[in-house]
Amino acid sequence: MASIQLKNVVKSFGSFIGVQDMTLNIADEEFLVLLGPSGCGKTTTMRMIAGLEHPTGGEIRIGGDLMNEVDARDRDVAMVFQGYALYPNMSIYENIRFPLRMRKIPKVRHDELIQRAAEMVELGLFLDRKPGALSGGQRQRAALARAIVRQPQVFLMDEPLSNLDAKLRASMRVQIKHLQRELRVTTVYVTHDQIEAMTLADRIVIMNKGVIQQIGTPDEIYSNPANTFVAGFIGSPPMNLIPGSASNGIFIAEGMTAPCPSGLSGKVTLGIRPEDCRVGGDNLHGVVYGVEPTGDVTYLTVRTASRKIEIKAARDFRAGIDSAVTVGYDPDRLYFFGEDGNRVGAD
Template sequence: MASISLKNVQKRWGKTVGVKDFNLEIADQEFLVLLGPSGCGKTTTMRMIAGLEDITQGEVMIGDRVVNNLEPKDRDIAMVFQSYGLYPTMTVYDNIRFPLKIRGEDKAAAHERVMRAAAMVELEPFLDRKPAALSGGQRQRVALARAIVREPTVFLMDEPLSNLDAKLRVSTRAQIKNLQHELKTTTIYVTHDQIEAMTMADRIVVMSQGEIQQVGTPEEVYNHPNNTFVAAFIGSPAMNLTDGTLEGGVFTNSHIRLPGLPAVIEGPVTLGYRAEDANLVEQGGHLNGPIFSTELLGDATMVTCKVGDQLLSVKTDKDFRAPIGQPMSASLDLATCHLFDATTGERLTGR
């Protein structure tokens, strides 16, 4: 097993910067998720760890070895991609066994490892099939088994669930998380899906434009976002953000007045709150406006109202019903509100 260290890692293509000053320590057996929008540098970072992308500057260590100049095959890693990369003419069994065949592993020992890997991802009934006879979820499990059978020190997974439907994504992410717990293998998982990150990660690295925005547990990045980018990217729905002025601990804009906040600054700020931290009231709340839409989520109802020119969300009881256009009022719990610098977007205060 192995820890991973990235020190001042950069990737540039001429004047274009893909990853900038990336510093991170990944613990042995940790499940780390690189999260961010397309083009943020998360896949490039993982490819540099894998050796599939040259490092412009900096150092990557796996265990106690600097691996900058090592070939991918010499880094003792296994990768699972968005595309399954299966050999169409081979059976499931042969696809899983292929890495061991290339290594020249003993046939009996290889068979035992193939069967063990197939059992872990529940593929035993499908070992004689070709990939064309499998569903998308089954093909992804073959790709997982092929990575598992190598018994690497590090798993690298690049958006492995993107091609699956919603129901399969839920079951497969649970399977991956459980597998990682059983195998106790250091895992780096790349995704743009914040729900995957929140449900699977030990720690999340939120990235934007090639830079780390925040590193923390799912609870930390959700409850204590470093800036407005993280606040808006993490959560479903995203944190409500509205600009205004803070004077003497009173936040105001043309549609909201919210007294009793910490007087951390005088002047322009951005107020943030989560939909579940607001409550619908009969009247006299902090937010007032007509209902723009309602969405039944099953265990709750998401109510979006139009406050001035902004759409702001409130999560309420699953039995809530009201027509679009009906006036709505909502109160905020001051203890759960966040304040961000209006210019830099950096966090000023919050729970």
Template sequence: MAEIRLNHVQKRWGSFVGVEDFHLTIPDREFLVLLGPSGCGKTTTMRMIAGLEEPSSGEIWIGDRMVNALDPKDRDVAMVFQSYGLYPNMNVYENIRFPLKVRKVPEVEHEARVMRASAMVELDDFLHRKPAALSGGQRQRVALARAIVREPNVFLMDEPLSNLDAKLRVSTRAQIKNLSHELQVTTIYVTHDQIEAMTLADRVVVMSAGVVQQVGTPMEIYDRPANTFVASFIGSPAMNLMEGAVTDGTFHGDRVAIAGLSGAAGRVTLGFRAEDAQVVDSDGQIAAPVYSMELLGDATMVTVKAGGTLVAVKAPKEFRAEIGAPVQIRIPTGICHLFDAQTGVHL
């Protein structure tokens, strides 16, 4: 059992707040992703769980133990770092085996555990090689195997894919997803990449400036962002956001008018996703010139400039238009999000 509880955890350095009042329970076997831009507090939160940083206040529980006073080695967690952290003088087999030697696991168990971990990440053909003879993706798999071999209660992964190229990130992401299913171990994963968060997580914690903005499943966060920060951070492309005002149920903004909106009045921010709107020949609520066209393979991303705002819409892959040509965009009322213009909170 490795439920993790963070009870009002804070981290401060003088007047600077790294993490503010983080309060969350992570159930046993959940894959939780901490997501946010650089400096938002996600890695600091993970380091406090690992014991590499001491919280300024609050309690951290792993299972039935409060671990605030425990050294990292006594918390039964395994970390996978962005930088791999492999020993260059050891081959892959010895790198994977090293945690077993440090923790004084009986030697008769070593080979079976190393081979099991190696097989899980498909490294059996590379066990004799040194790290210098491996690709970036293979080195990351060694780091994963070294964490697996410990059989910990908790996995902590700090941006493990950020040093890999785009193709390797996709394949290694799939491997981590499969490993999570096989191992059934509580995992906390830190990333700034919202695609990693959406594809890997059972739940996502979105953070900004040390403060938790929203906690939910990937679909909850995507479909109903709590505020404009989450809306602008989640999605590829991010949600379109337009400033304006609602009067008598109609939103008026720069080159846009959308009728049939209820539940809000006054200054608001309107949000909608690129895939929910359509490029049409007539009767659109936005009329604006094409700013750019990007062929995505399965669709064409059309970006228009409505006043000072760039608006992205997914059109069929066959769609073509010249830059500067006028187009119209239809936005169904039912897919619109309204946010408070001052606070950014979803209305």
């Protein structure tokens, strides 16, 4: 298998910079997720690793070897796409077999390799069917089997679960994670879905406008967001971000005050996650704007004089719209961000 190194990689499209000065080291056998909104540069980064796009500047190495001028077919990587990319006129067996034929693997080995890959994704009983006769989840598993059969040194997965319903996405996440651990293949996975990122990744790279915002484990990203973009992107619902000002160890915003680091002054944004808020207390006063029971938790939106606050309330909490409510929070779970958006007072 192989490590991947990107050093000062730039990709521009005319005057538009898609990826800006990216330096990133991906360890051998690591499962790394590129996460961010549409247009942030994550798919462009993957395409450069694959050789489908060439960097405008910088270096890309796989297994220590410089890849900048190496054709995609010679990089020993396998890609899994959002759209499955199966040949509709071929059986699943022939779809999985296709990479073996292209790489001129001896025919005597084909059946063994195909059967092994199919069993790993639980498709052994469907090899004679064509893609149109399979469900979305089965077609995605066929695409995975086609990547597995190549035995590449790198897997590249570009939003492979986006076309599936919620239940299938959950089961496929488990299967992809298990397969990656079993195969021990370095994997780069692109998604805009934070749940996929948090559940799959060894490390997450959060991108915005072509620039890396933060790199860390899921726990590090969630517990110690580097800036307001990361804080507002990770979490469901995302962190409440409340603009205000700080002076003499006190944060002040309309309708609330809170203790803050003594050295903090000027314009400041306070962050507090919905699960660290509670109904009751005297930190904030407002009215109920929305109540969303989900079974295990109730999502409550409280409207104050100038903003809306999201809270994870008890599963049995109910209240009428526009009824008065007070909100408390855990003072040890407050985050503060400076005028530039970067976190202050971080561990």
